[in-house]
Amino acid sequence: MLTSVIGYPRIGALRELKFASEKYFKGEMDADALEAVAKELRAAHIRSQKDAGIDFITSNDFSYYDCLLDTAVMCGIVPQRYRDLGLSETDTFFAMARGYQGKKGDVKALAMKKWFNTNYHYIVPELEDNTNIRCNSQKVFKEYEEAKANGVETKPVVIGAYTLLSLCRYTGNKTREDIADDVIAVYLEVIKGLKERGAKWIQFDEPSLIRDLDAKDKEFFLRLYQQILKEKNGIKILLQTYFGDVRDIYEELTALDLDGIGLDLVEGKQTMDLINRYGFPKDKLLFAGLVNGKNIWRNHYAKTLETLDALKEKGISVVLSTSCSLLHVPYTLDGEDKLSEDYKKHFAYAVEKLGELKELSSLAEDSPRIKNDAFIKNEALFNTGRDCADEEVQRRLAKIKDSDYVRLPERKEREQIQKKALNLPKFPTTTIGSFPQTLDVKKNRSSFRKGEISEDQYKAFNKEKIKRVIKWQEQTGLDVLVHGEYERNDMVEYFGESLSGFLFTEKAWVQSYGTRCVKPPIIWGDVSRKKPITVEWSVYAQSLTKLPVKGMLTGPVTILNWSFPREDISIKESMTQIALAIRDEVLDLEANGIRIIQIDEAALREKLPLRRSDWYSEYLDFAVPAFRLVHSGVKAETQIHTHMCYSEFTDIILAIDNMDADVITFEASRSDLLILDALKKFNFETEAGPGVYDIHSPRIPSVDEIVAALHKMRQKIADDKLWVNPDCGLKTRGEEETRSSLQNLVQAAKIIREEA
Numbered sequence: 231m232l233t234s235v236i237g238y239p240r241i242g243a244l245r246e247l248k249f250a251s252e253k254y255f256k257g258e259m260d261a262d263a264l265e266a267v268a269k270e271l272r273a274a275h276i277r278s279q280k281d282a283g284i285d286f287i288t289s290n291d292f293s294y295y296d297c298l299l300d301t302a303v304m305c306g307i308v309p310q311r312y313r314d315l316g317l318s319e320t321d322t323f324f325a326m327a328r329g330y331q332g333k334k335g336d337v338k339a340l341a342m343k344k345w346f347n348t349n350y351h352y353i354v355p356e357l358e359d360n361t362n363i364r365c366n367s368q369k370v371f372k373e374y375e376e377a378k379a380n381g382v383e384t385k386p387v388v389i390g391a392y393t394l395l396s397l398c399r400y401t402g403n404k405t406r407e408d409i410a411d412d413v414i415a416v417y418l419e420v421i422k423g424l425k426e427r428g429a430k431w432i433q434f435d436e437p438s439l440i441r442d443l444d445a446k447d448k449e450f451f452l453r454l455y456q457q458i459l460k461e462k463n464g465i466k467i468l469l470q471t472y473f474g475d476v477r478d479i480y481e482e483l484t485a486l487d488l489d490g491i492g493l494d495l496v497e498g499k500q501t502m503d504l505i506n507r508y509g510f511p512k513d514k515l516l517f518a519g520l521v522n523g524k525n526i527w528r529n530h531y532a533k534t535l536e537t538l539d540a541l542k543e544k545g546i547s548v549v550l551s552t553s554c555s556l557l558h559v560p561y562t563l564d565g566e567d568k569l570s571e572d573y574k575k576h577f578a579y580a581v582e583k584l585g586e587l588k589e590l591s592s593l594a595e596d597s598p599r600i601k602n603d604a605f606i607k608n609e610a611l612f613n614t615g616r617d618c619a620d621e622e623v624q625r626r627l628a629k630i631k632d633s634d635y636v637r638l639p640e641r642k643e644r645e646q647i648q649k650k651a652l653n654l655p656k657f658p659t660t661t662i663g664s665f666p667q668t669l670d671v672k673k674n675r676s677s678f679r680k681g682e683i684s685e686d687q688y689k690a691f692n693k694e695k696i697k698r699v700i701k702w703q704e705q706t707g708l709d710v711l712v713h714g715e716y717e718r719n720d721m722v723e724y725f726g727e728s729l730s731g732f733l734f735t736e737k738a739w740v741q742s743y744g745t746r747c748v749k750p751p752i753i754w755g756d757v758s759r760k761k762p763i764t765v766e767w768s769v770y771a772q773s774l775t776k777l778p779v780k781g782m783l784t785g786p787v788t789i790l791n792w793s794f795p796r797e798d799i800s801i802k803e804s805m806t807q808i809a810l811a812i813r814d815e816v817l818d819l820e821a822n823g824i825r826i827i828q829i830d831e832a833a834l835r836e837k838l839p840l841r842r843s844d845w846y847s848e849y850l851d852f853a854v855p856a857f858r859l860v861h862s863g864v865k866a867e868t869q870i871h872t873h874m875c876y877s878e879f880t881d882i883i884l885a886i887d888n889m890d891a892d893v894i895t896f897e898a899s900r901s902d903l904l905i906l907d908a909l910k911k912f913n914f915e916t917e918a919g920p921g922v923y924d925i926h927s928p929r930i931p932s933v934d935e936i937v938a939a940l941h942k943m944r945q946k947i948a949d950d951k952l953w954v955n956p957d958c959g960l961k962t963r964g965e966e967e968t969r970s971s972l973q974n975l976v977q978a979a980k981i982i983r984e985e986a
């Protein structure tokens with residue numbers, strides 16, 4: 231049985247691409263040197279797949295920042311304001327991704343959004359009426375030829391026209407229908423160009439097909455592909471879907487003149503039913519996504535083989551594939567020296583998944599599996615129980631009552647009590663939690679980890695930092711302070727380390743956006759809090775000032791969503807366990823005099839099912855209660871904040887209100903404040919701080935710009951409910967730019983107070 235990989239991690243086993251790009255941004259490396267690093271990575275990644283014996287290897291899955299942005303550039307979809315900068319091709323690309331502030335101008339970055347239900351973020355292409363759509367990129371050709379020169383025949387991938395046009399933002403009057411023909415022409419040119427260069431297959435990724443599609447969507451998709459496929463000129467086309475099933479378009483899709491169709495049998499709950507009900511054409515290859523591209527647990531061979539056998543029995547020609555790109559898992563277990571073999575044997579990262587594909591493909595051909603070593607070893611993993619249960623956790627779960635999910639008194643009443651108790655000015659100013667993680671901060675943490683300094687030294691350093699940041703905030707004139715989060719590497723890993731039930735990795739980096747990677751912990755077993763986690767830092771910070779210092783926690787939904795979850799118990803059960811653990815911390819903070827507690831739910835939307843019909847029953851109905859369980863035990867005067875980033879949450883706004891926090895801060899600046907309309911329309915009750923500037927880019931917002939943003943906000947949010955804050959934590963920023971940005975923010979709040 232042949233094997234296929236949809237896409238491969240591109241940042242490098244040791245995050246080489248990240249470090250090179252960052253040098254480039256700082257002017258310490260030129261474009262050629264950066265490209266040399268990239269080229270070496272591409273070659274190594276393709277080589278690793280080739281050596282593992284994978285048959286369908288993808289090229290052009292590389293990107294300097296994001297593949298959707300590459301695809302937009304391929305079609306010439308570059309907004310005027312970036313073209314006007316007159317930068318090189320590479321720098322125009324980075325200007326769209328990261329914003330540009332320099333000699334040639336001052337332009338914000340394009341919006342960034344979560345890629346379906348993952349923690350990867352894509353750059354939202356913007357389509358203006360005057361965009362001249364044309365084939366504008368040689369990247370796909372170049373990367374195909376590069377792989378070929380390295381001796382590997384690949385299937386080049388581009389994101390398909392339907393997904394591209396579904397994810398674009400249309401800033402003028404034109405719609406996707408208006409530009410379809412121009413876009414089709416680009417795809418035809420790409421097909422032609424690849425054909426001329428000898429490519430045999432092309433992969434078009436169309437994950438948007440797994441969303442709810444209406445008649446117009448279907449018609450539009452078919453219009454695109456009927457035209458594209460008409461001129462495929464002998465090249466074979468694989469239409470690849472992932473992150474779910476294609477229930478709305480299965481019959482039409484399988485009737486198209488495609489050569490391969492990639493279906494997700496891991497997350498696609500109905501994929502098998504669809505195949506059973508409608509069959510699968512004999513003249514096409516089914517790329518069966520059975521090796522999970524998102525989680526790190528070993529594949530259960532017996533189960534996978536059962537599915538493969540069932541497909542074969544139907545006479546379907548199957549290529550065994552990953553369920554999605556391996557971009558979403560870390561590179562290799564090879565460097566995980568601190569995890570013992572007892573744990574490691576349960577996991578497979580990208581490299582190990584190649585091995586699984588290979589083993590499964592030969593097992594699929596091989597009937598007496600019982601005698602096969604790989605099979606026996608795999609069965610043993612799943613048949614012998616893991617050491618992961620905690621009876622105390624089970625007892626606590628069983629005792630939860632409905633009233634534990636309800637905070638009293640009601641929000642309206644609390645609001646008055648809190649206004650009196652906290653006595654904050656109108657339009658209170660605050661930040662989201664972290665302050666710049668300068669090199670000395672990181673060094674302090676890593677020296678402590680390595681045992682080079684004592685715990686006392688480690689803490690003394692952080693306390694100095696806290697002292698400094700408290701003074702800094704007081705001098706800047708902020709109203710609600712934070713301690714700066716110097717002790718945290720990552721908002722999830724930090725908590726995971728203090729909770730039992732989590733496992734940590736050393737090098738399991740996964741790309742989150744651009745050059746940013748995260749290292750998700752693994753939920754291994756039942757979760758509980760061993761001892762107070764943040765109390766000492768928060769209490770110390772609060773002792774230095776009369777202004778309120780926010781306690782800073784990560785919420786259960788985010789901890790779960792940014793970890794690799796268990797596959798042996800439900801997400802709901804895991805989330806509730808984590809909620810109980812964080813609830814303990816909330817109550818301890820309150821008991822120690824912390825008056826405002828922020829519980830970050832940055833990733834609330836992440837596991838929201840991609841189909842509306844599943845939103846509540848399969849997610850919000852337990853995620854929202856999990857958050858409520860965390861804070862329902864506090865007193866009326868304790869103010870609960872939450873924070874969310876990069877969420878498009880206009881459509882789940884009522885669920886967010888229903889989390890029953892007192893204040894929410896969120897990302898808004900990069901999506902042009904679109905969410906404000908929804909707040910007004912739905913009469914949002916929670917006090918709100920839509921970010922007044924974008925912290926994901928190094929540019930400094932001017933006072934005028936912030937005042938203008940606040941003016942827009944005041945039209946939609948009542949004055950007594952509006953907070954003033956950046957749109958996320960400041961840890962990735964430098965100190966100087968942060969200083970100026972926050973001064974401007976406070977200045978803008980003062981101007982608004984005078985107006986109001």
Ligand code: GLN
Nearest residue numbers: 662663664832875959960
């Ligand atoms: N409190 C966190 C911080 O400021 C929130 C980060 C986030 O939302 N991603 O860093």
Ligand code: ZN
Nearest residue numbers: 874875958959
């Ligand atoms: Zn955030």
